[in-house]
Amino acid sequence: MTVERWGLHELRLTGPGTGNPYTEVRLRAEFRHRNRVVPVDGFYDGEGRHVVRFSPDRVGTWFWVTRSNVPELDGRRGSFECVPPGPGNHGPVRVSGAHGFAHADGTRHLPLGTTCYHWTHYADEEHEERTLRSLAGSPFTKVRMCLLPTRDMAPPMLPFAGDTPGRLDKTRFNPAFFAHFERRLRDLLALGIQADVILFHPYDRGHWGVDDMTPEQDRFLLRYTLARLAAFRHVWWSLANEYDFNRAKTVEDWDRLGRYVQRKDPYQRLRSIHNGTRMYVYERIYDFTRPWITHQSIQHWDARLTADWVAACPKPVVIDEIGYEGVVDRRWGNITGRALLRQFWHAAAAGGFVGHGECYPDPSRDGSAWISRGGSLRGESVPRIAFLRRLLEEGPADIPGARRRGEYWLEYFGERAHAFREVELPPGGAYRIELIDTWDMTVTELAGVHRGRARVALGGRQDMAVRIRRTR
Missing domain, CATH: 3.20.20.80 (Glycosidases)
Structure with a gap:
C-alpha cells in the first residue's frame, strides 16, 4: 500500500462492539520510520470498527504495531510505503x-x-x-x-x-x-x-x-x-x-x-x-x-x-x-x-x-x-x-521585515481623502511607486524611478494605498 507524504493512512480493525467500546477499549498504534516512532491514538467508529489514522511526514517505508488492552486488537502489525506528495499537496x-x-x-x-x-x-x-x-x-x-x-x-x-x-x-x-x-x-x-x-x-x-x-x-x-x-x-x-x-x-x-x-x-x-x-x-x-x-x-x-x-x-x-x-x-x-x-x-x-x-x-x-x-x-x-x-x-x-530592509512596503490611507502624500524613500535606493485604488481594484504605476522624496497625488479619494518596491 502507498500513501503520499502528508496524506492519510487508515487502519481499520474489527474488535469489540458490545458494552461501551468508547470507554472500555484503549487502542493506539506506533508508526516507525527508521529510528523515529510516532504514537497515535485510535478511536471506535461504531459497529465493531476500531480505527487508527496516521499522516506520514517522511517518504519511505513505515512500519506499525498496535497496542491495546483488548487481545484481538493488540500486537497487529503491518507496513506501508510513503511516496512523494501529489499535485496540490503542500503539507500542513x-x-x-x-x-x-x-x-x-x-x-x-x-x-x-x-x-x-x-x-x-x-x-x-x-x-x-x-x-x-x-x-x-x-x-x-x-x-x-x-x-x-x-x-x-x-x-x-x-x-x-x-x-x-x-x-x-x-x-x-x-x-x-x-x-x-x-x-x-x-x-x-x-x-x-x-x-x-x-x-x-x-x-x-x-x-x-x-x-x-x-x-x-x-x-x-x-x-x-x-x-x-x-x-x-x-x-x-x-x-x-x-x-x-x-x-x-x-x-x-x-x-x-x-x-x-x-x-x-x-x-x-x-x-x-x-x-x-x-x-x-x-x-x-x-x-x-x-x-x-x-x-x-x-x-x-x-x-x-x-x-x-x-x-x-x-x-x-x-x-x-x-x-x-x-x-x-x-x-x-x-x-x-x-x-x-x-x-x-x-x-x-x-x-x-x-x-x-x-x-x-x-x-x-x-x-x-x-x-x-x-x-x-x-x-x-x-x-x-x-x-x-x-x-x-x-x-x-x-x-514589515521587507520594509525595515527598505525593499517593499504598503502605505494605506483608508477613509482619509488626501490630495497628495509625501513619501520618504530610504537613501541610496531607486523605487517604483504604484497607486492602488483598493475599492475600484486598480493599480496605476507612477512614471519614472523615484529616489529620496516622492509626492504621490491621491486626488482626494478614499480607500487608496501606495505600493513601493525597490528596483536597485
Missing part, C-alpha cells in the same frame, strides 16, 4: 516567523479566512454543496467552523449519542455525525482550504449540556476528536470561540485544555484560542505568549493595532473576527463592505490578516446568515478581498 500549514505562515514544503500560506460556524450541522446536502461552490469561487483560504451545537439549534445529528437536550450520553459518540463532518473536511481539502475547527464555545447556555462539561468530559471529547481529525493535514485547532463568555471555565482551565491538545496531537497542528468582545467597548485578548499557542486568533474592531500585538507577542496575528458585513441589528453584524475591507488593508500593511464574515439573512433558510450556515456569498467585500489576495501573493511573505 505552520507558523513562519513573527508574521507569516507556510506549508511544510515551504509554500507560502495567506490565512484569509471566513466564518461558517455550523454549515455542516444541518444535513442539508443542497445547502452544503452551495456553500462549497461559493468557497470554490472565493478568495478564502480558511474556514472557521464549530464542532458543538448552540442552544438555538436542533440538528439532526450531534457529536455525542442522543438527541434530548440536557440528556446527551457523554460517554458515547455519534460516528455518523463525525463521518459527515469528515466528509466536508475532505471537500475543503480538495479546494485547498484550511479548516479551523472550533472545539468549544459559550453559546449552549446549558441547553445541550456541552458548554459546562466536567474536565474529564472535556478531555474525553478532545481525545476522540483529535484521534479522528488530527491526521487531516489542513485542520487547525481553535480551542474556543469567545472563551471569556464561558462562565464555567477559568483561564487556567483553558490553559490546561490547550496543553492537553498540544500533548495529544501527534502532528502539532496550529493551535489558538479566540476572545470575546463588547464591540467598540472592550476586549479580553488572551495571553498568546503561552507556549501551547502557535498564533494569535483575535477578536477586535481595529486592525491598526496589529503591529502592537506582534510587538507584545512575536506570533502571527489573525483577526478572525473584526465585525461582519451585513444588515443585522447587532453591532458586530452590520458593518459595510467598505468598512470591512479597510480592516483587511490595515492589517495587511502591518503584516497581519483579517477574517471575513457576512450577516445577510437568507430567506430560503429561515433568515440564517453565511456566518451561521454558509450558502451564497453576497457581500461587496469579497471580490475586493480577492484583489488584495492577488497583491499580497505578489509581495514578500514578511511585509
